[in-house]
Amino acid sequence: MSSDETEAVVRMLISSARLTPSGDELRALVDLYPSHKEGIERLYRITETRYADPAVVFVAAPTFADWNE
Amino acid sequence: MDGSKSSDSNLPLTVNDAAAMLRSGELTSVALTTALLARADVIDPIIGTYVTRLDDYAMERAELADHDFRRGIDRGMYQGVPIGIKDILAVAAGPTTANSLILNRSWGHERQGPVVSRLERAGAVITGKLTTSEFAIGYPDPGKPFAIPRNPWDVERSAGGSSAGTANGIAAGLVLAGIGTDTGGSIRLPAAWNGVTGLKPTFGRVPKSGCVPLAYTLDHVGTMARSARDCAGMLQIIAGYHPSDESSADRPVDRYVEALRPDLTGVTIGVDRSNHFPPNSDPNLAECFEAALALLVSQGAKLSDLTLPLYEETTTALWIMLSAEALAYHRADLSTRWGDYHELTRINVSQGALSSAADYVQAARVRRVAQHHLGELFKSVDVIATIPTAVAARTLKEAYMVRTPSFTRAIFTGYWNAVGNPTIAVPMGFNSDGLPLSLQLSGRPFEESSVLRVADAYQSVTDWHLRTCAPAMQHTTTVGADDVK
Numbered sequence: 001m002s003s004d005e006t007e008a009v010v011r012m013l014i015s016s017a018r019l020t021p022s023g024d025e026l027r028a029l030v031d032l033y034p035s036h037k038e039g040i041e042r043l044y045r046i047t048e049t050r051y052a053d054p055a056v057v058f059v060a061a062p063t064f065a066d067w068n069e
Numbered sequence: 070m071d072g073s074k075s076s077d078s079n080l081p082l083t084v085n086d087a088a089a090m091l092r093s094g095e096l097t098s099v100a101l102t103t104a105l106l107a108r109a110d111v112i113d114p115i116i117g118t119y120v121t122r123l124d125d126y127a128m129e130r131a132e133l134a135d136h137d138f139r140r141g142i143d144r145g146m147y148q149g150v151p152i153g154i155k156d157i158l159a160v161a162a163g164p165t166t167a168n169s170l171i172l173n174r175s176w177g178h179e180r181q182g183p184v185v186s187r188l189e190r191a192g193a194v195i196t197g198k199l200t201t202s203e204f205a206i207g208y209p210d211p212g213k214p215f216a217i218p219r220n221p222w223d224v225e226r227s228a229g230g231s232s233a234g235t236a237n238g239i240a241a242g243l244v245l246a247g248i249g250t251d252t253g254g255s256i257r258l259p260a261a262w263n264g265v266t267g268l269k270p271t272f273g274r275v276p277k278s279g280c281v282p283l284a285y286t287l288d289h290v291g292t293m294a295r296s297a298r299d300c301a302g303m304l305q306i307i308a309g310y311h312p313s314d315e316s317s318a319d320r321p322v323d324r325y326v327e328a329l330r331p332d333l334t335g336v337t338i339g340v341d342r343s344n345h346f347p348p349n350s351d352p353n354l355a356e357c358f359e360a361a362l363a364l365l366v367s368q369g370a371k372l373s374d375l376t377l378p379l380y381e382e383t384t385t386a387l388w389i390m391l392s393a394e395a396l397a398y399h400r401a402d403l404s405t406r407w408g409d410y411h412e413l414t415r416i417n418v419s420q421g422a423l424s425s426a427a428d429y430v431q432a433a434r435v436r437r438v439a440q441h442h443l444g445e446l447f448k449s450v451d452v453i454a455t456i457p458t459a460v461a462a463r464t465l466k467e468a469y470m471v472r473t474p475s476f477t478r479a480i481f482t483g484y485w486n487a488v489g490n491p492t493i494a495v496p497m498g499f500n501s502d503g504l505p506l507s508l509q510l511s512g513r514p515f516e517e518s519s520v521l522r523v524a525d526a527y528q529s530v531t532d533w534h535l536r537t538c539a540p541a542m543q544h545t546t547t548v549g550a551d552d553v554k
Binding site for chain 2: 007009010013014016017018019020021025028029032033036037039040042043044046048049052053054055056059062063065066067
């Protein structure tokens with residue numbers, strides 16, 4: 001991905017999230033995006049995850065207990 | 070010492086010592102609390118420990134503790150002991166800010182969750198709400214109306230984050246212990262940089278309800294104090310199921326203090342050096358680490374070299390899930406009040422927009438696979454020794470300039486949040502600049518007793534955790550926001 005394409009992708013993602021960083025802040029996010037994306041791709045290359053369940057559990061009978069004591 | 074008075078130099082350093090003095094009549098809780106608040110009058114304006122002081126409430130609690138002692142009522146190790154609470158946990162006696170202009174002050178108003186209530190029932194004296202990085206992420210922003218937490222070993226250096234006030238308050242002797250939270254290292258990094266002990270329990274061991282969330286699947290509430298023994302005593306109080314937190318584990322709580330013993334015969338400690346000593350490591354770090362391991366061997370432990378499985382991938386998974394969960398919590402406010410957030414908070418949280426929902430789930434699958442591999446490793450070792458960070462406390466300017474990806478290359482705490490295992494940071498010496506360095510010990514899920522035992526055994530033959538930074542404080546004159554940015 002070229003630097004222009006990277007910037008376009010990051011602008012789109014940030015804009016879609018309704019975030020409004022300054023120019024410097026957007027630049028920081030553009031700069032870190034390639035390593036961030038490469039890190040994500042590494043996660044998909046771990047073959048053992050192919051049939052692994054995620055470490056997130058949905059509880060069908062939640063307690064809804066108040067936390068105030 | 071007269072029980073009604075307290076000379077500053079005779080004050081106890083540890084909760085364990087304070088508990089003994091309170092029971093012998095050598096010291097009263099009122100005298101101890103008065104002395105620590107007086108110390109805070111002088112030191113807090115320099116190091117920014119407190120967001121809110123609760124002096125009147127603390128004195129009421131101290132009087133109650135003394136009254137109970139006189140009536141023969143003993144609620145345990147923390148009765149009458151001054152402690153602080155990180156300002157992202159609600160305490161009914163005062164406001165909760167999360168060090169932020171954003172958090173609606175009605176959240177947590179006159180409410181508090183199980184951790185704070187358990188500490189109160191144990192007789193602890195809560196002296197105030199302690200500084201955190203905004204919403205437990207990022208770094209202090211000098212443009213916002215909150216104190217900049219400074220490191221009492223060198224006030225031109227960072228106290229770390231996010232539980233900065235708990236760590237620097239203990240190191241400077243303003244409180245004897247406190248509550249921190251740890252989502253990617255926020256107990257252990259400030260513990261390391263301030264030369265105190267910090268325990269991130271197993272995920273689910275301590276209920277996190279009543280705490281402003283950063284990342285729901287990664288947040289841990291834990292204990293900070295000078296010693297592992299003091300951390301064990303506090304964990305004994307706050308651990309245990311509560312129905313208001315679905316991730317809270319409904320399983321028995323060990324007797325943590327009673328399980329401590331200095332002999333490590335039969336304990337096998339795995340050692341991972343492979344991922345933890347980057348080129349920019351502190352020059353004194355490896356020597357201190359090896360010396361710490363040698364001491365553990367002298368106490369009967371056996372060492373076994375290993376490599377943590379999927380280290381890079383698991384820490385990546387942590388950051389993807391942390392930033393996504395944080396963005397979900399903050400997006401509405403970020404989109405309308407961008408400038409009211411601290412600069413590094415909004416940059417860090419915004420990174421959640423750079424991953425997809427599928428990436429989030431894949432990260433959760435990686436965490437599960439890493440847990441499985443780690444479980445296999447823990448069949449042959451009892452505890453794993455690493456370091457929480459390769460660098461000592463950075464200057465405030467360096468810390469402020471840090472962006473998350475580069476920073477994480479010198480920080481080795483997040484892996485243990487992603488897998489959920491109990492992990493403690495323990496002082497293990499000082500570098501040539503006189504700054505603390507730290508050892509990190511991790512155990513099997515819900516085996517806090519194992520990491521506390523090894524940490525306590527180490528502290529039974531070392532005094533790094535008892536060193537005080539008073540000389541550095543005495544050389545302090547004035548500091549201002551210009552020192553930060």
